Amino acid sequence: MRGEEESTAPADAPRRRTDVRLGLPALLVWGTAVAGVWLTPGMLALLCSILLVLAVVLLAMSARARKPWARRRSFLTTTAVALMLAAAAAAHSAVPSSQRHDGPLAEAVASGKSVVAVLEITGSPRALTLPGQAGTPERWSVPARTEEMTVSGNVIRTRAELVVMGGRGWNNVVPGQMVRTAGKLRSPEPAQQEAAILAASMAPGAVAAGDASAAADSDAGPIWQVVAKELRGRYVAAASFLAPDPRGLLPGMVTGDTSALDEGLNAAMKTVGMTHLTAVSGANCSLVLGALLVAARSLRLPRLPAAGLALAGLGMFVVLVGPDASVLRAALMGSIAIASLAGGRVGRGLSFLCLAVIGLLLIDPGLAASFGFLLSVLATLGIIVLGPPMMEWTPAVVPRWAAAAWAVPLSAQLLCGPVIVLLQPQFSTYSLLANMVAAPLVAPVTLLGTAAVPLVLWLPWLATALIAVAGTFSAGVAGIARTAAGLPGASLPWPEGPFGLVTMVLLSVLTLAGVWAAVRPRQLVRLVFALHARTVVLLEFAERNVVTGGKRSPLPARFPRPARRCGVRGLEAGAGRGRLRHCTRISGRNPPWRLPKPHEPKRRRRMLPPGGT
Template structure:
């Protein structure tokens, strides 16, 4: 049996003291940092008095605690006091207009906005961190040099580099509590650049851009993922891949951290060893590679933590001292929190430190235990590492996100073998791309299978039933998850508990597999129209009567769900995608309709608002090489088993109109009446009261067997309009737990009173309508048919 080396815990208490001082100082007030620092310094001084013998190992711990306590009480407390009493903080709390000159400190971070289907994966804005150089609020200068955040338009600000000095005007807003930031500026317009970035930042951005260009030879999803794996550049990462990685517990792979540093430095050290270089030369070479890699990635908090720890480990190698990794982690925590106290409240920093601690303290023990039970050593380590990281970080993730991924361990085990080669190929491609694009493309092609495997694992894991378990968020949710993790670890040490758990899992498989795999009930035979479960939005599919072909009406708020629905329906060709109107919850998934299937054209109504959405739809159609058509009232579209008549809109504001309110855009929805094998369908988009009145007044034939309920079942539905439809089936496309209160109970009552059978995507999932002897029937995914 392997002899377990004792961990050096002497720096653990000083690191916790610094972290706690900064954490409480930010959350409770600057005075809390001074109190914690004073208590830590007092404890360290008392410990030194009680261990006067030189050479006593405890003296190092007490001495470090004393020093860290003093540093926490003095410079750290003073720094928090200055940020708390900064003049800009009070002005930001009152709002108003401001002009700021800021030195940018981090790369712009895209703000993901579900439904905004642009080329940046759903980003309309970026967040830029910086240090204030000068500020003018209400015409008066403000004496402040604190931190600030700029929330700015993506197109104008996404290319800003760290080190540049920019001037911006906009609206002031207060920062979130518990931060060093003294103000937030919502920027209008482009930046005014008054200072260039350092040469090394320019060179790093040139390498990142060259890497993105080299990756463009790959399909869209691997091309967006590879820069994220290598340098944390997620600007091209699609929303669907990002969501899959989150749900499968693999999102850490796109946030550069200790794994990337270990792989990069490990490759350099291995090369030096093969060349028979000495340990000091190898350490210096790896240190140079580490510095270059950190500049390439950018000064992100998780990257700096990994870099500091890596530098300490390399220093130990150069000096010939192979100490424990735990002191290196503690030194990284102390140095980084003192340098940037805001890291103390960063969830990413906490997850990184906790995961590293688990890998140092827990994973080796579990690996040995699994090896003793007969599991080969390599497999034992491969299981122990992700399991230890998952158990340690699950409470933090649960409290932060309000959910727990139940597939994270298995997904990371399957992903682990390809992470290192993908990273190495990607780093080499980034280094060569600016000077030798051809060689970079060869390396990118070598990394493509690994990236595709990661996407496959994340998508399959995220698509499993109960892949993500909802959980109470906040402190109590995190404490509950921590308690259950401890109970589970203790209980699973007992053989009887493990046997019971295995029996429960086997029973669950016996129940789930026959129903979902052996005899699947989806898609239902002869389906005519399906309301896809796309969340808070619309996504409908109408069969054309030709195998594998269907018309898509609206695509939901984000990529992924509508694509998955089409896959479940075995749709391989889409002759036409119809977008009822240009709100985000109807166009956000457009790009994903093109994935793995042929699309004939995209059709829209006469509305062109909002502008950003129209540009996005036009760009997506152009990139796919398909025509963009306009539908008009009276037009008829026909396929073998489907006919669509356009009934509305009756009124559309002029193209130069400033009418961009939600109601106005909703009322420009294309309204259609379709004849299908299951009966007539009235497709209403999001029309509200005015448009419904116009349709009633126009004398259009609104009678239908099936009604797509307007605007997700909102209260803005005329009973006369619903009555004119007289539908026997009402499809409500709506997201679970949405903040709009959809569907409205009054609207549902009116439909029920009219004799309609209601199917809701938030409770029923995908809902298909099929022909039946007694009229249209609804098949809810995984449930029995319910004839009307």
């Protein structure tokens, strides 16, 4: 009896419900930010006005709602706040939209004129490599912001986002650095936030002292960015004693520097869907944040000081690897989670994700059109929504860490798969298996490798030891990628476009159902029996109530009516002999090929042969 009470206790306990109230504001802000990339400033102004008017109307309706309609009032207020946030995103998107469509900069871009520009670097350089190319990249893509541009003798002072495509010298710039260069402007691709693309014809140079936007000592960039770049360079040099694969993979997994990554290993990781491990992503931020929090709590620090220390360490890590979109998203989510933990409220991962999405889109609406940001959000959403149920499906004898090892990558892959197909129409057959095998190796690489970064300057011998251990684990990750990529059928072609998206969604749903059926066979059997019982009830109902022309009528002659003396009706377990347990005992007096009419006498009913008169 005690065991039965204990087994029924969890079922009677209240279940924690998922808080989805922030889902509507996040979707509205995202949709408005996407529209801001395509619409003109006039259309954005109209959209912003409509959103504000709707918000005012909903607030007025909420104020007039009476007490019994408390839920309706809450919904109206939440929707009004969501519309206001969407209007703010539309207003923020109007500034880059005006730079793309109106003004002297838009005219210069449309004419493709040569310019001399003073730029502020806003991101880390990204190598542009061609398929099959080996060695040092020759072209680099660098995000920047204009400070001053000279076009045909006219000086344009505006702050617009653009992308610089340059050669040698552009790989050495750091975020925050002021440079001077020359080149030709051309229009960006559709649905891009940048106002232009500058094809640089010269290396970045120092800013002249007479430039209006020049600072006294801004040529080298902010001191923290210079220190971060120096640390990344020294870390790559400190890992040079490793084998070729870990020599390039370890700095990429720790600091985001993929300059030494072998092209063959990079292609293998793309084939098996492990490219998220070649650079710093949200998983690395989560590991660093969790390790710092555990270390602070192990020192018996109170909750608030421990949260502050963890956030400070996370900020230093973001500065080290560079403020990319995925890192910023993960850092913001970690900050919200730590703040909620300090306040004593945990377990609302979906709310944290929605807050992170709203905050990042209000800061930079251009992220709404980024596939990298979309994949990052979808992966986190899958882990939050699908991960815990998958772990609960796992039998109790399986350790929790083992359940998370397969549930986390599968839940992320199920939601990211349809979007990945749009970018690269192929199916990685061994992606899930490779990520599951490599998952236990990622944490040692991230934690030991990150701990070695500051020791490169202070204790080089200890940093070398940590790099050797982390390099061993990263060599295992590289070996898994190369082995999986070499298996037959590692990469299969997939349909392109919307059809490929729909088929991948269907495959994800079938995969989820198959996993549930594999880990819960008893529930599968119960579901089959329940469906069988429902089917029996539907067949009984259809047999008793056949509808013809909108009116109920008796069964047609070709379906013999079961005799009442069988004691049962239709498809029931106690019926006599026959197919599907259907009673077929009939007296034989009324042949099934004809039903007698009510006005006929009994004797005539028995004597009428088929077709008789």
